[in-house]
Amino acid sequence: MNTISTASLLIPKRPFAIKRNSLVKPREELEIMRQCPALVEREVATLTDDQKKVADARTLLAQEVEKLRAAGMS
Secondary structure, X not given: OOHHHHHHOOOOOXXXXXXXXXXXXXXXXXXXXXXXXXXXHHHHHOOOHHHHHHHHHHXXXXXXXXXXXXXXXX
8 A cells, every 4th residue: 555645645634733724725735745754644544444445446546547648548
């Protein structure tokens, strides 16, 4: 399981300092999480087994979409 990919496809519960009403956009939040693996680990640790399974499935789907895009399909 690739935890960075898995976490980047989930909407986090935000147990860290970023507040929902802040001006941080989701893409910026993902960039912060990419720069700090500890935040990713904290987010993944809060997930249930079912949430982890869904995240893994979404990750695989996103990887397949990227393969199709790279092959010239849109």
